[in-house]
Amino acid sequence: MEIRKKLTYQFIAIVALILFLSSLAIYLSFSRSRKEMFYDRLKNKTKLVAQMLIDIDEIDAELLKKIEKNNPLSLPNEKIVIFDYQNNQIYSSNVENTLSIPIEYLKKVRLQNEVRYIDKEYEVFGAFYTSQYDRIVVFAAATDIYGINRLKGLRLILLIVYVSSLLIVFVAGQVFAARALNPVTNIILQVNDIGIANINNRINEGNGTDELARLAKTFNRMLQRLELAFNIQKNFIANASHELRTPLTIISGQLEVVLMNSRTNSEYQNTITSVLDDIKNLNNLSNRLLLLAQTSSQMAEITFSPIRIDDTLWNARSEILKRKSEYSINISFSESIVDENKLVVMGNELLLKTAISNLIDNSCKYSGDNEVEIVIDAIGGSVKLVFMDKGIGIPLEDLKMIFEPFFRSKNTMGVRGHGIGLSLVDKIIMLHNGSIEVKSEVDKGSEFSVFLPIKG
Numbered sequence: 481m482e483i484r485k486k487l488t489y490q491f492i493a494i495v496a497l498i499l500f501l502s503s504l505a506i507y508l509s510f511s512r513s514r515k516e517m518f519y520d521r522l523k524n525k526t527k528l529v530a531q532m533l534i535d536i537d538e539i540d541a542e543l544l545k546k547i548e549k550n551n552p553l554s555l556p557n558e559k560i561v562i563f564d565y566q567n568n569q570i571y572s573s574n575v576e577n578t579l580s581i582p583i584e585y586l587k588k589v590r591l592q593n594e595v596r597y598i599d600k601e602y603e604v605f606g607a608f609y610t611s612q613y614d615r616i617v618v619f620a621a622a623t624d625i626y627g628i629n630r631l632k633g634l635r636l637i638l639l640i641v642y643v644s645s646l647l648i649v650f651v652a653g654q655v656f657a658a659r660a661l662n663p664v665t666n667i668i669l670q671v672n673d674i675g676i677a678n679i680n681n682r683i684n685e686g687n688g689t690d691e692l693a694r695l696a697k698t699f700n701r702m703l704q705r706l707e708l709a710f711n712i713q714k715n716f717i718a719n720a721s722h723e724l725r726t727p728l729t730i731i732s733g734q735l736e737v738v739l740m741n742s743r744t745n746s747e748y749q750n751t752i753t754s755v756l757d758d759i760k761n762l763n764n765l766s767n768r769l770l771l772l773a774q775t776s777s778q779m780a781e782i783t784f785s786p787i788r789i790d791d792t793l794w795n796a797r798s799e800i801l802k803r804k805s806e807y808s809i810n811i812s813f814s815e816s817i818v819d820e821n822k823l824v825v826m827g828n829e830l831l832l833k834t835a836i837s838n839l840i841d842n843s844c845k846y847s848g849d850n851e852v853e854i855v856i857d858a859i860g861g862s863v864k865l866v867f868m869d870k871g872i873g874i875p876l877e878d879l880k881m882i883f884e885p886f887f888r889s890k891n892t893m894g895v896r897g898h899g900i901g902l903s904l905v906d907k908i909i910m911l912h913n914g915s916i917e918v919k920s921e922v923d924k925g926s927e928f929s930v931f932l933p934i935k936g
Contacts, residue, residue, distance in 0.1 A: 483664075487657040488650070495649045496642075503638040510634055514627040515603070519596055521555065522605035526618040529560055530609040533571070533616065555622035559602065565615040579604070579621050589617050663692045671699060679707045727762040731755050782911065784826045786935050789863050790856060792829055796836040800844075807844040807851075814857035822858040824935045827912045832932075835908040838901040839867045839928055846892065847871035847925070858934070862914070865930040874920040882918070 559579045562571035567586055579602055586606075588595045595606045602621040609616055663686060670683045682703060685696040738751045790813075797809045817823065825832075843852035847869040857864040874882060878889040883906040909916050913933055920926035 484654075484657045484661050487660065488653040491653040491656065492646065492649055495653075496646055499642050499645055503642055507631075507635060507638060511631055514624065514631060518603060518622075518624040518627055519605050522603065522620045522622065523594070523607065525555065525558070525560070525620040525622075526605060526607045527609075529562070529620070530607070530616060530618045533562065555620075556625045557602070557621075557623040559619075559621040561619045561621075563617045563619075567617075570616070574621075578602075579619075581606075581619055585619075586617055664695075667692070667696055667699065674703065676710070679703065679710060727758045731758050731762075734758075782828050782831065784828055784912075786824050787827050787829050787832065788820075788823050789825050789832070789865070789932065790823050792832050793836055793854065793856070793865070796833045796840060799833075800837055800840055804841075804844070804850075807840075808849065809840055809844070809852055809854065811854045811856070814855060817856065817858050822934055823856070823863060825863060825912070825932045826935050827932065831908045831911065835905045835930075836865070838905050839930070842901055843867050843869035843871065843926070843928075859931075861934050861936075862931045863934055865932075867928040867930075868925065869927075870925040873922040873924055873926055874918070875922055879918060879920065 559574040560571065561569065561574055561579065561581055563586060564570050567583070579599060581604075585595055585597065589606045589608045593608050597604050599621065601623050603624060604619060604621040606617060606619040609618060667683055670681075674681050682700045683696045685700065686693045734751055734755055738748065743751070790811075793811060797811065800807060801809065840852055840854070844850045849870065851869065853866075853868040855866040855868070857866065872892070874889050878887075881887045882889065882902050885900060885903040887903075906916060909930060909932070915931045917929040917931075918926065919929075
């Protein structure tokens with residue numbers, strides 16, 4: 481069922497219930513008031529008759545009958561029945577015997593002084609009156625024709641008002657639901673119009689304060705994330721294709737050239753060595769791309785365990801020096817570290833070693849002396865690794881872009897690289913709930929500070 485219909489039906493149901501309860505309260509209140517007023521009239525009647533019969537000696541049963549017969553204030557279908565102290569009927573206008581008075585009501589009146597009950601169309605009131613010489617029970621009964629007719633009229637009016645109100649509410653509910661859901665319809669239409677070609681479009685946020693505006697803002701934030709992810713994916717594919725195509729083109733070119741003519745063993749060996757170097761470079765690039773894709777995926781299953789960060793640092797240093805012995809990697813500890821537990825972090829050793837290796841390789845590669853100074857420190861609840869070099873530095877305008885995949889600063893074009901390392905470092909550090917800070921000055925060097933939370 482459509483929300484519009486649900487809102488309309490719920491609105492009608494709520495109003496119908498309110499109207500029904502209100503009408504019922506009015507009807508019951510009027511009915512109770514009518515009954516009380518009519519019984520008050522019957523009570524006054526019994527009191528008047530009793531006073532005439534008891535207090536006025538000249539009035540007897542026959543005279544009372546004549547008085548009541550010509551009384552213009554008599555009630556509709558009025559019946560008066562009087563009993564003495566022995567339950568003998570001493571007066572009755574109930575000639576047709578249409579009113580029955582059970583003996584238990586006589587007893588009840590003498591015990592409670594008065595009684596009320598309904599006998600067919602009659603409403604009956606009985607009262608016990610005493611004087612110095614007499615004790616009588618007077619019953620007055622009548623039909624409240626006017627009150628009941630008014631009650632019927634009220635019931636009809638309430639029914640008409642109830643039905644007409646529901647019809648009005650039904651129409652008003654449809655209009656109200658349509659107007660209330662119109663912004664939702666507009667949002668749906670705007671979302672349906674957004675595709676890959678115009679993913680930069682955004683939804684109108686209206687007044688910016690109500691719930692629908694917050695929904696539109698949520699959609700816009702989602703679209704912004706999708707646009708960012710789409711652009712990153714598009715750029716990643718384009719750059720990855722370019723980076724992969726370049727070494728493949730070099731390899732195929734070298735092989736084609738060497739096959740054009742007969743070569744000496746030395747020339748074949750040089751070509752094979754060059755191709756092998758390019759293949760290693762291609763393999764390294766592929767591994768980095770796969771690792772970057774893994775760390776960028778929110779669905780990646782990465783296990784974490786307690787790791788001594790200094791052990792990981794020494795292992796990374798050892799592996800790098802095996803490949804590039806010309807590098808100078810100096811590691812020192814801050815004097816503030818007196819507890820070795822402050823060197824333990826929760827992490828993935830392979831990923832952390834990859835991030836550290838990339839930072840060491842970058843620092844040495846872009847330094848004229850191929851040297852990096854690494855300081856291990858503990859600050860608050862984090863272990864801090866500082867990588868300092870005296871290399872070419874990073875221009876100020878490029879600092880905000882260095883962690884983007886495939887971005888390379890303009891002053892690094894003469895050095896071999898792919899622009900993946902720092903992006904990979906940033907992803908790995910974020911996976912470990914850490915942070916990275918950079919300070920750099922052109923021709924003076926760079927300083928990368930990595931903060932990782934200590935295992936609690």
